[in-house]
Amino acid sequence: MAQVSITLPDGSKKEAEAGISIADFVKNHIGPGLAKAAVFARINGQDVDLSRTLDADASLQIFTSKNPEALEVARHDAAHIVADAVQQLFPGTQVTIGPVIEEGFYYDFYRLKDGKPSPFTPEELEQIEKRANEIVARDVPFKRTEVLAADAVKLFEGKGEKFKVEIVNDIVAKGAKTLTLYAHGDWIDFCLGPHGPSTGKIGVIKLLSSSGAYWRADQTREQLQRIYGISFFDKKGLEAWQKVREEAAKRDHRRLGRELDLFHFHPVAPGSAFWTPRGTVLYQALSDWMRRLTREDGYVEIKTPLIFNKQLWMKSGHWDKYQDNMFLVKDSDSGELDFGVKPMNCPSHHIYFGFGKHSYRDLPMRLHTQDVLHRNEAAGALGGLTRVRQFAQDDAHIYCREDQISDEVFRFVKLLDRVYNAVGLKYEAKLSTRPANKLGDDALWDRAEGALKNCLETMKVAYEVKPGDGAFYGPKIDFVVSDSIGRKWQLGTMQLDYIAAERFDLSYVGDDNKEHRPVVLHRAIFGSFERFIAILIEHFAGNFPLWLSPVQATIVTIADRQVDHARKLQQELARRGFRVEFDDRGLSMQKKIRDLEISKMPYVLVIGDREVEANGAAPRRHGGEDLKTMSIDAIAELFGKESRIPDGSA
C-alpha cells in the first residue's frame, strides 16, 4: 500500500496509507476526540468533506464546532434539512437555493396552492422547525457523489424540480461536465459542499421568519417563499445569540426615539419625521457641528430652491432616470406636472456654479448645503429614520481642476476621519472602479482611480475594491462604519464626476486664458442627518455624550423647600449654555432618580439642604456615580469639559 505524507497545521507530518478517508485518518493518526468533533476539513486550502480520501501528500486542517467556519458549514447543512422538512410536510413544493448568510441561512421554495404562490404560515413554520430538528436528532449521514451533468438534469427532471434543472443547465453552459450531489437519507440536493458528516452535528435549528422573494431576484419571474433560519451547535449558542438580538432590539432607534421622546411619525406624512424639541436639539447639534467643520475646511454654505421646473430635471437626467422617485408638482398655468421637488442637491449646485465666470484661481469651489430633500421611496422600502422620504444631507459638491482632485480627496477623507472618530465609529472603504459603460478614456480613469486609491493607502484606510461598480461618469469611494455592537452601515461617499460639468456647460478660465471644464466631486459624511441620527442612537444605545444629549442634566430636589434654589440653579446653568431641566413632579426623589436613570439622563443634580447651603448641587452620573456636593462653578466647569465636541483628529 502506498503511503502519503500529511502535514498538519502545526507543521508536523504523519504518514498514512493512501486512499484513507479523512475521518479515518483523524481517528487513527491524530485522535478519536478530534475525529468526533470534526465537521469538515481543508486540504491544500480547499474545503472538503471528512469522507474524502487522502490520495497524495497534502496539508490538512480539521475544523470543529469551535471554528466559525464550521458553523457556516453546519448552517448550510441546516438549510438542506429545512428543505427536506418542507418537502416532507408539503409534497409538491419545489426547492431552489438555500445559501448561508451573515446571520444564519435561508431557503427559497416554490410552493403553489390552488395554482397560486402560497406563503408559509407561522404555524407551518413551527411544524417545519420541529420536523427539521427531528431530522437533526436522527443523525443521518451526508453522502457526497459526483455525477455527470446530464444525469443530474435527468434526476431533477424526474423529481419535477424545474429550478434545479435551470441551475444545472446554467452550470453546464459554463462548461461543467460533472457536478456534486449531497444526500442525507432520501433527500438529495445539488450542491458544491462541503457538508458536515451527519445531520446530528448541526445542533439546533431555529426558524426566524418567512417572506416573499423572486426567483433570481427578478420581479418578472416566479414568486418564491423564503424561509429564514439559523442554527447553533448547542442550545447555549442559540441562547447567547438571542440575548444579543434582544440587546439590538433594545437599541432600536424607533423604540428609543419614542422612549427618549425624539421624533414621531404620522400616517399623514409616511416616511417623514416630526422632530420633538429634544430630537430637534440633537438634529441641530449635528447640523451646527457639520456647518462649523465644513466652514473651517474651506467650504461655503448656500441655500437653493426646493422646487425646480422640468427643464432642470431634463438637463440633469433625473426626468428620465429618477422621475419615479420624485414628487412632481402641478404647474397651475399649464395644468401639467411640470415641476419637481428636489431629491438631490447636485443640479442646483451646478446651476449655482454657472452664475458668473470663474477663474482657475477660484477653484476649488466647495459648496455645502443642508437643504431638505424629498424622495418618493417605494412604500415598502420605508423604515424608521433609516429610510425616509424627507431628509437632509450634509451634502457638498467640490468643483476643481483635475490636478486638484488628489488634494481634495485627501482633504475630504481627513475630515470624514475626524467626524467618525469623534463619535467613535470605526470605518472601512469600498472603492468602485470603472464600469463597462464608462465615459472618458482609460488614461482619465487611471488618474481618477489612482488618486482615490493613493489617498486610501496613504491614510491607511482599510478598503476593498469593487471592480466595475463605479458610475459611468466616475469612480467612487463608499465608507462603511461599524457601530458599537459591530453592525455595519454605509454612510459617507466621495464620488468623482466627469460628466456633470459637460451637461451643465460649466467652465472656468484657466491660466492659459481658455475655458476648461471643472471636475465635480460629490461628497457626504453623515449621508443623511436622519440616517446618521438613527445610527448614533443605536451606536450609543441612547446614552449620548453630553454634547449631543438633548437634555444634559435634570434637577431633583429632596424637599419642596429647595425649589427656589433649584430654579435659580436651572437658570444659571441655562445662562451658561447648558440644557438643564427641573423635575418638579410631586414624587419622591428616589422615584425621580429612577425615572431619569431609565430615560438615560446624563446627570441628575440632587439638591437638599446641604446643596442650598453650598450654593450648588450634588451631580449623579447616569449609572449611579455620586459626585457629592459641588458649587455651581464646579458643575459648570465639569459640564463644560464634558460637552466639548471631541476633535477626532488622530
Added chain:
RNA sequence: GCCGAAAUAGCUCAGGGGCAGAGCAACUGAUUCGUAAUCAGUAGGUCCCCGGUUCAAUCCCGGGUUUCGGCUCCA
C-alpha cells in the same frame, strides 16, 4: 410597487358577536423623603379608516391607510 404579518388608552400589551381591560405614564390630594418605584384617588377610547353581513361588529367578510419583516432600490 410586490409577498406576508400587525394595528385596542400617551407607552407596553390582554381580551373578545351583546356596558372596553391591566400595568406604567398623566392629573388631583396627602406625604417632604439624601441617590433606581410613598400612599390614596381621578381622568383617559371613533378598539386605524370606509363599506358589508347581523337584532347587535372592536371582534366575521371586502376594500383602503399606516407600521413591521422580507423582495427591489438606495443615503
